[in-house]
Amino acid sequence: MKAILFKEFGDAAVLHLDDASVPTVRPTDLLVRVHAAGVNRADLTHRRGGYGRPDFGDSTIMGLEIAGEVIEVGSDAHGYHVGDRVMGVVGGGAYAEVARIDWRMAMPIPAGMDYIHAAAIPEVFVTAHEALLHLGRLKKGDAVLVHAAAGGVGSAVVQLAHATGATVFATADASKHDRVVQLGADHVIDYRTEDFAAVVAKFVAAKSEKGGVDVVIDFIGAPYFAKNIASLTHGGRLIQVGLLGGGGEVGFDLAQILYRHLQIIGTVMKSRTQAEKHAMTRRFREHWLEHFNAGTSLMPVVDSTFPLAQAADAHRRMESAENVGKIILTT
Structure with a gap:
């Protein structure tokens, strides 16, 4: 097979296209003919050596999510057959014509959906559900602040929050505001020119006595930490999903955490x-998968597609930070 x-x-x-061995199927695996693979920021970190090793879990080949057709079923895998269309998160190996996936991480592709859009679902929407609903406990009538709302996970969080019935504050570059509104955001904030904590405080004060949002979903890290805390209401939850702006130490008055029950x-x-990971996939599948069927409320956001051989260009697109939604490789 060909692989990156x-x-x-x-x-x-x-990154270059070359020949590689087809992965061996273990008892709990499905072997999948990959038609599309999602590009994730973890792939960039992998490529740069940020994980300190050339492999990522199951495979020396890069890539964490796939959509394709089952061509072989392991002896202990259940619920799938040769010819089934599946999508899911893999432990490496997605940037290839064939990949293996633990059957408990696989999900059926929604009816009527193509492989490209299917490949844009697993990593971002499973992560979004875990952060927003399982950990953040968002419910109808709550308010949430979503950072990097035009990105892959951010755009999924906005959709799930809107579908849950929450008021959605979102930060994004001004050029992407219209798209973020289309995803379901109620208030979009230009992170370059506006103080998001001040904007949240103004709107929340005008609408309720909460004094902040119930949940903050953050991908940025240290530069936003203090303002994220300031944006939360009593009993609010900050869910830290990424560190795009840097990690390291942050200074803060712990009394704020204690007395505001944050x-x-x-x-x-x-x-x-x-x-x-199996449990995360199951929670998402049970709660949301049927909402992706044709004509329903959720839709994966695809920014652009690249042939597998042009994986380097796909990485450059992600590094430019100009994308809105997912970047997909096709085979």
């Missing part, structure tokens, strides 16, 4: 145990 390989860590130019929760899917 790299011999050394570095910029996007290290919670700060971190979540990273790739470092979870397999059992935890």
Whole structure:
């Protein structure tokens, strides 16, 4: 099979198309002919050497999510047959013509959906559900602040929050505001020119006595931490999903956490145990999968597609930060 390989860590130019061995099917695996694969920021970190190793879990080949057709079923895999259309998160190996996936991480592709849009669902929507509803406990009538709302996970969070019946505040570059509104945001804030904590305080004060939002979903990290805390209402939850703006130490008065009954929760899917990943996938599937059927409320957001051989260009597109939604490789 053909796959994207790299011999050394570095910029996007290290990626190249080459021959690779078809992965061996274990008892709990499905072997899938990959038609589309999602590009994720973890792939950029992998390529640059941020994980300190050339492999990512199951495979030395890059890539964490796929959509395709089952071509072989492991002896202990249940509920799937050769010819089924599936999507899901893999432990590496997505940037290839064939990949294996633990059957408990696989999901059927919604009726009428093509492989490209299916590949834009698993990583971002499973992560979004976990952060927003399972950990953040968002419910109808709540208010949520979503950062990086035009990105892959951010755009999924906005959709799920809107579908839940929450008031959605979102930060994004001004050029992307119209698209974020279309996804379901009620108030979009230009993070370059506006103080998001002040905007949230103004709107919330005019509408209720809460004094802040119930949940903040943050991908930025240290630069936003203090203002995220200031944006929360009593009993609010900050869910830290990423550190695009940097990690490191943050200074804060712990009394704010104590007396306002705040919670700060971190979540990273790739470092979870397999059992935890299975549970995350199951929770998303049971709650939301049927909402992706034709004519219903949710739709994966695809920014652009690239042939597998042009994976380097797909990485450059993500590094430009100009994308709205997912970048997809096709095989």
